[in-house]
Amino acid sequence: MSAPTVKPKAMIQDNTRCIGCRACMVACKSWNERPADHTDFFAGAGYQNPRDLDANNYTLITFNEIVTGAKPDWVFGRQLCMHCEQPACASACPTTALTKTELGPVVFNESRCIGCRACMQACPFVIPKYDYENLAPKIHKCTFCADRLEVGLEPACAKVCPTGAITFGDRDDMVAEAKRRIATAPDTYIPEIYGLEEVGGTSVLHLSSVPFDQIGYITGLPKTPMPDLTHRWLRVTPRVFAFLYALFAALLWIVRRRTARQEHRGEKT
Amino acid sequence: MNWRIRLTWWDKLLLAIMAVGAVLAAVRYAGGIAEVANVNNAYPWGWWVGYGVLTTIALGAVGFTITALVEILGVHRYHTFVRPAVLMGLLCYSSAIIMLMVELGRPWMVWMILVSWAPTSALYEVGWCAFLYINVLALEFVRVPLEQLGWGRALRILQVVYIPIMLLGVTLSHLHQSSLGTLMTLIPHKVNVLWWSDRLPLLFLFSAMMAGPAMAILEHLAAARWLGFAPRTDLLAGLARIEAWLVGLFLAFQMGDLFFRGATDAMLSASWPTASFWVEIGLGLLLSLALLVMPEVRQSQAGLATASSLVLAGVLLYRLNVAVIGLRVRHWETYTPAIAEVGITIGITAAAFFAFGWLARILPIHEELPPPQTRPHPAAQPAGALRGAEGLS
Numbered sequence: 001m002s003a004p005t006v007k008p009k010a011m012i013q014d015n016t017r018c019i020g021c022r023a024c025m026v027a028c029k030s031w032n033e034r035p036a037d038h039t040d041f042f043a044g045a046g047y048q049n050p051r052d053l054d055a056n057n058y059t060l061i062t063f064n065e066i067v068t069g070a071k072p073d074w075v076f077g078r079q080l081c082m083h084c085e086q087p088a089c090a091s092a093c094p095t096t097a098l099t100k101t102e103l104g105p106v107v108f109n110e111s112r113c114i115g116c117r118a119c120m121q122a123c124p125f126v127i128p129k130y131d132y133e134n135l136a137p138k139i140h141k142c143t144f145c146a147d148r149l150e151v152g153l154e155p156a157c158a159k160v161c162p163t164g165a166i167t168f169g170d171r172d173d174m175v176a177e178a179k180r181r182i183a184t185a186p187d188t189y190i191p192e193i194y195g196l197e198e199v200g201g202t203s204v205l206h207l208s209s210v211p212f213d214q215i216g217y218i219t220g221l222p223k224t225p226m227p228d229l230t231h232r233w234l235r236v237t238p239r240v241f242a243f244l245y246a247l248f249a250a251l252l253w254i255v256r257r258r259t260a261r262q263e264h265r266g267e268k269t
Numbered sequence: 270m271n272w273r274i275r276l277t278w279w280d281k282l283l284l285a286i287m288a289v290g291a292v293l294a295a296v297r298y299a300g301g302i303a304e305v306a307n308v309n310n311a312y313p314w315g316w317w318v319g320y321g322v323l324t325t326i327a328l329g330a331v332g333f334t335i336t337a338l339v340e341i342l343g344v345h346r347y348h349t350f351v352r353p354a355v356l357m358g359l360l361c362y363s364s365a366i367i368m369l370m371v372e373l374g375r376p377w378m379v380w381m382i383l384v385s386w387a388p389t390s391a392l393y394e395v396g397w398c399a400f401l402y403i404n405v406l407a408l409e410f411v412r413v414p415l416e417q418l419g420w421g422r423a424l425r426i427l428q429v430v431y432i433p434i435m436l437l438g439v440t441l442s443h444l445h446q447s448s449l450g451t452l453m454t455l456i457p458h459k460v461n462v463l464w465w466s467d468r469l470p471l472l473f474l475f476s477a478m479m480a481g482p483a484m485a486i487l488e489h490l491a492a493a494r495w496l497g498f499a500p501r502t503d504l505l506a507g508l509a510r511i512e513a514w515l516v517g518l519f520l521a522f523q524m525g526d527l528f529f530r531g532a533t534d535a536m537l538s539a540s541w542p543t544a545s546f547w548v549e550i551g552l553g554l555l556l557s558l559a560l561l562v563m564p565e566v567r568q569s570q571a572g573l574a575t576a577s578s579l580v581l582a583g584v585l586l587y588r589l590n591v592a593v594i595g596l597r598v599r600h601w602e603t604y605t606p607a608i609a610e611v612g613i614t615i616g617i618t619a620a621a622f623f624a625f626g627w628l629a630r631i632l633p634i635h636e637e638l639p640p641p642q643t644r645p646h647p648a649a650q651p652a653g654a655l656r657g658a659e660g661l662s
Contacts, residue, residue: 051601054310092455094393095381114381115374117313118392122455126598129310130374132303137374218458218599226455230391233451233470237394237444244440248341252436255343 009104009149010171011158012178014207015215016188017165018076020047020061024157024166028059031145031156053079055131055140059157064215075208077215080157081106081127081142082195083203084225089119089128091227098139104171104203105144113139124199124221144203171203178205200225271641274630279495283623290616293609294371302374305609312596312604319593321368321614323449324585325361326399327477331488332358332406333442334481338511340435347504349636350485352413353492356634357484359406360621362399367617391451398445405438413632417641447474453591461542461595462535466526469591475519480584482512483577490574492629498637506567509576513561516580520554545586545594553583 029036034056039049048063059080066075087106090098097112098119115137120128129140145155153159158168167177175196182189194206198221206212213219274280297305308315335354339347370376383400387393408427415424450473457465466472486508493500527533536543557579566572593604633640 052310088455091389092392092452094387094390094396095378095385096387112378112381112385113375114378115376116392117308117374118390118452120310120313121459124456124458126311130313132306132308132374133301135298135301137302221458227389229454229457229467230451231389232467233447233454234388234391234394237388237448241440241444244443245436248337248436248439252341252343252432255341259343259345 006102007170007172008102008203009144009168010174010203010205011144011155012167012174012205012207013078013080014165014167014178014181015076015078016207016209017163018061018078019163019165020063020074020076021162022061023160023162024078025057025059025061027156027160028142029057031148032058032143034058047074053127053129053141055129055138058140058142062216066210066214068210075210075215077208077212077217078206079125079127079216080204081144082125082198083142083144084199085201085203086199086225086227088122088124088199088226091230092118092122094118101146103146103149105146105149106141107143107146108139108141110138122226124226125218174205178207181207197223199223272631274627280623280626283619283626286619287616287623290613290619293613293616296609297371297613302372305607305613307604307607307610309602309604311598311602312593315593315604316589316606316610317368317372317614319589320585321372321617322365323588323592325365325368325618326446326449327473327584327588328480328484328581329358329361329365330442330446330477331481331484332361332409333439334478335485336409336435337439340432341439347508349501349504350489350508352410352634352636353488353629354481354485355406355409356413356625356628357488359403359410360624362403362406364617364621365399366403367620368614371613371617391448391455394448395445395452398441398448402438402441402445405434405441408434409438413634417632442477443474446477447471449473450591456596459596459598460591461597462530462532463527463542463546464591464595466530468522468526472519472523472526475515475522476584476587479512479515479519479580482508482515483580483584486512486573486577487581490570492635493637495626496629496635496638498635500570501637502568502570505570505573506564509561509567509573512577512580513558516554516558516561516583520550520558523550523554542590542595545590549583549586549590552579553586557583 028034037050037056041047041049048061050057050060053060059078062077062079064075064077065072067073068075083100083104083106085100087098087100090096090100090106094116095112095114097109097114098106099109100106117130117139119139120130127141131137131140145153145157148155154168155166158166167174169177175193178193178196182191182193188209189207190209190211192208192212194208194212194217195202195204200223206217208215211219276284293305302308306315306317308317331354335347335350338344339351369379373379382393382396385393408430412424412427415427447470450469450471453460453465454467454469486505489505490500492498527536536546557576560566560572560576560579563572566576596604628634631641
């Protein structure tokens with residue numbers, strides 16, 4: 001992993017090729033040893049299950065009923081950690097329990113976590129989940145199968161996808177491939193790669209046949225990395241500290257000297 | 270030294286509230302956070318952070334504002350407010366730490382912040398500054414019991430380090446009070462446009478400063494009433510005048526910020542956050558400011574109590590607006606605090622009140638009162654002689 005020649009990886013989630021079989025969800029549960037859970041149909045999104053990611057579900061195929069042409073149709077979307085190039089969650093973590101690895105995954109280190117949930121608050125994609133009912137709760141999210149990547153395997157979801165909706169490879173190649181697909185089939189795709197520029201770029205690149213906000217994606221995110229927002233303030237902290245300390249010391253000295261001169265209370269400094 | 274007090278009806282009430290909070294906390298430790306709280310995957314912080322941490326720390330700003338006023342700016346006539354202010358600060362920060370022990374998923378790991386290097390994390394800075402500052406507050410306050418116990422050597426050491434330590438405390442306060450705002454700058458997509466600003470650190474700092482004089486005024490009035498001394502109305506009027514400036518500063522800064530961000534339209538939208546915004550501005554800032562600029566109000570105990578309470582309500586609502594009420598994640602996700610969740614925080618706050626009331630009766634916190642009888646030196650100085658001396662002495 002520390003080899004300088006390592007190339008960051010990425011995944012294409014091509015929603016136009018997704019048939020909603022949810023093999024990725026099953027493989028994800030299997031590899032990450034997440035238990036099965038009893039689910040119910042909920043009002044609104046039809047056959048989708050469960051409603052949202054949670055501590056037992058690190059990825060989710062969303063079922064969206066969209067009217068294309070004359071009749072309604074299923075259009076699938078997928079939720080999983082985007083593995084941002086500059087992750088807000090990792091920047092917010094006070095104990096570096098979340099880190100971005102060179103290969104691309106944003107990984108969680110349970111042994112450093114204090115459970116402040118700043119990562120959950122920070123994530124622009126609302127991905128990290130918590131098991132509030134546990135006595136030693138953990139942050140749960142897609143790991144990009146970092147353990148598989150380290151030994152040269154592809155993520156479990158990419159491995160099992162039967163329709164080629166999930167493609168894994170070097171990020172540079174994946175960006176080129178996503179662009180190529182849009183260029184060669186402009187009728188199939190909307191001309192947008194979700195994750196190419198969102199919050200400064202991510203390691204998961206989504207393609208779609210309909211605008212992303214129609215299939216439940218959070219849109220309108222800035223194109224600049226989220227950590228920049230806090231970095232602007234935090235990077236000046238040492239200087240502000242030194243400046244303020246000197247300022248207050250100077251104020252105190254001036255005021256005390258003036259008071260001493262006025263001899264109003266002369267007993268001490 | 271006598272640590273015992275006679276429990277009044279108020280003490281017993283506070284102890285009862287603390288007992289309820291302790292039972293709820295026990296349920297939380299036995300069954301997990303989900304057992305008592307409604308915090309969820311979309312709203313991971315909720316009331317515990319909005320009130321228990323963000324508001325409590327803001328109220329704790331009374332420690333550094335009054336200290337800075339007296340010790341740095343040299344306005345020694347307010348010296349009588351320093352000891353109560355430092356004690357209130359200490360108790361507010363202690364409350365926030367106890368809150369964190371309940372709120373954190375893995376409270377036994379909290380020391381990890383102190384052995385990490387995470388300069389990109391606002392929470393890391395808040396954690397370090399607050400940890401250092403609570404030590405500063407403890408060092409500032411420990412003079413009082415040491416004096417009572419007659420530990421001269423320890424007092425002399427504290428005397429030597431007092432000024433650098435006090436300056437450190439005021440500096441650290443500026444840093445972490447503003448960093449609590451930095452925390453929220455990271456989530457522009459979640460915080461309502463009325464409150465999200467890249468100037469949130471300054472807004473948080475100013476709103477915390479605004480809590481300082483209000484806390485000092487209310488404490489003085491309450492102590493005068495329950496401990497039985499005549500309130501220093503001239504000094505209170507002066508503090509109220511300072512408070513008016515601080516409320517004005519925050520109001521002007523918040524309005525200016527809204528204007529420069531071009532978010533003024535949101536002030537007129539029909540929504541719950543907007544309603545909450547106007548309660549914050551109307552009651553917490555405009556009404557309190559209107560009261561504070563009236564000389565009759567500044568001279569009246571009821572007027573001062575009302576205006577100060579409004580200011581504190583404004584600070585509370587501001588913090589809740591930024592961190593809870595103004596947060597929106599996705600349309601189907603909601604958060605309303607559970608009764609047990611609020612109950613634990615009330616228990617912690619009751620404990621802080623109880624501790625203050627107890628310490629105020631066994632230690633010389635208020636210059637207006639004769640020192641407690643068990644002083645080692647029977648020829649105790651008259652109360653007035655305590656004033657003007659260096660530091661907290």
